[in-house]
Structure formats: structure tokens, C-alpha cells
Amino acid sequence: MAVLAGRHELGPDRGRIILRTSRDGLAAQAGHDLTIEATRWSGVLEVKDDLSPADLEVRVDMGALVVRDGTGGVKPLTDRDRREIAVTMRRVLSSGQYPEAVFAAAGFEPGAGGGGIDGTLTIRGQARPWRVSVTQTGDGRYRADASVLQSAYGIKPYSAFLGALRVRDAVDVAVDVDLSDAAADSGTGS
Numbered sequence: 122m123a124v125l126a127g128r129h130e131l132g133p134d135r136g137r138i139i140l141r142t143s144r145d146g147l148a149a150q151a152g153h154d155l156t157i158e159a160t161r162w163s164g165v166l167e168v169k170d171d172l173s174p175a176d177l178e179v180r181v182d183m184g185a186l187v188v189r190d191g192t193g194g195v196k197p198l199t200d201r202d203r204r205e206i207a208v209t210m211r212r213v214l215s216s217g218q219y220p221e222a223v224f225a226a227a228g229f230e231p232g233a234g235g236g237g238i239d240g241t242l243t244i245r246g247q248a249r250p251w252r253v254s255v256t257q258t259g260d261g262r263y264r265a266d267a268s269v270l271q272s273a274y275g276i277k278p279y280s281a282f283l284g285a286l287r288v289r290d291a292v293d294v295a296v297d298v299d300l301s302d303a304a305a306d307s308g309t310g311s
Contacts, residue, residue, distance in 0.1 A: 124168055124261055124300045131164035131179065136298035138162055138181060144193065145289045152288075153191030153198050155206070161185035166300075177226035177238065179296075183216040213276060219245045224253075235263070244274040253296075261301030267294045 138159035144152040164179035188206050191198030211217070226240040235256035242251035253267045269292045271278050280287035 124172065126168050126170045126172060129166040129168065129300060131166060131298060132162060133160060136296060139295045141293040143289045145287050153194040155188055156190040157186050158189050159185065160187050173231065174229045179224045181222045183214050183220055183222055184211055186210055209279060213279060215245055224251065245276065247274045249273050261299065263298050265296040268292065269294055
């Protein structure tokens with residue numbers, strides 16, 4: 122089923138937003154590469170009558186990032202580690218002061234099997250241009266991939282052991298969205 126014209130509500134019931142961090146530094150073997158899921162987010166995709174995208178905005182609750190997995194490291198990631206990482210993430214991201222990250226699309230570039238979306242990503246109150254690459258992974262299913270440089274948003278990547286262990290500046294972002302049942306919320310059409 123093709124994606125229909127109209128307004129499409131997005132959120133955890135239609136997809137996932139995954140962040141992947143990796144470690145760096147002389148003591149990198151002591152840390153973990155993390156897989157983090159945004160558990161509360163919402164978005165709206167507007168599709169024109171000719172089935173081309175017209176608008177997209179996505180909002181992510183920065184206080185609802187959950188560590189799903191940690192690979193590498195000297196010891197396995199524990200539940201206590203997950204809780205400590207969550208507290209550190211909220212502090213580093215200033216989620217109390219800046220509770221949302223927002224992506225607002227400014228242009229769509231269709232391509233074979235996907236394309237690109239250019240827009241503005243706002244994190245911690247700082248807006249920067251951001252490009253997302255999109256691929257179609259199935260009928261009505263899409264994957265968007267991009268990378269965020271923490272330092273571009275005034276975020277100092279986490280470090281420990283006097284900087285011998287640190288999180289790389291680039292965080293990989295992957296978004297999987299299922300619009301195969303889009304008729305359920307497509308509204309009246311545009």
C-alpha cells in the first residue's frame with residue numbers, strides 16, 4: 122500500500138528513534154558503545170495529493186531517552202549502569218531546561234528508493250541545519266539515517282578518567298517509520 126495524501130501522525134506506535142554512541146580514547150575498552158531509544162516522540166508528516174512530502178516536524182522528549190544496549194566494555198552493562206547513564210544524559214543534555222529536540226523539514230529531495238530531507242535540528246535551544254538520508258525498506262516503511270555532532274549544539278561529549286575514556290562527538294541517529302497503515306490517520310487528505 123502506498124502512503125496516502127494527507128496528514129500522518131508519527132510516534133512510537135509507528136516507529137523507533139535510535140541513537141548510537143561509540144567510545145574513544147586510550148581507555149575506550151573500559152566503556153560501552155550505547156544503543157539509546159527515544160521512547161516519547163511525536164511527528165507530523167504532510168503528504169500532498171501528488172504523494173510527494175510537503176512538510177515534516179518531529180519532536181523528541183529529551184527526558185525519555187532509554188539505554189537499550191551497551192556493547193564492548195570490560196564488564197557487561199548493568200541496570201545500575203543504565204540508571205546512571207540516564208541521569209548523566211539528562212544533565213549533559215540539560216533536559217530540564219530544554220525538554221525537546223525538534224526537527225523541522227525545509228525541503229525534500231526525492232531519489233530512487235528514498236532520498237534526502239533538509240531541515241533544521243534544534244537541540245538545547247540551538248538550531249543547526251541537518252540533512253537526513255531516507256531509504257524505503259518495504260511497502261510504506263522507511264528508514265532515515267543521520268549523524269549529530271554534539272559539540273555543534275554546545276554539548277560537551279561525556280568523558281571520564283581525565284579524558285582517557287570519552288564518547289565520540291558524532292552520535293548516529295536511525296529512525297524507522299511504518300506508514301503502511303497510513304489510511305488509519307491520513308485525515309481528509311490535502
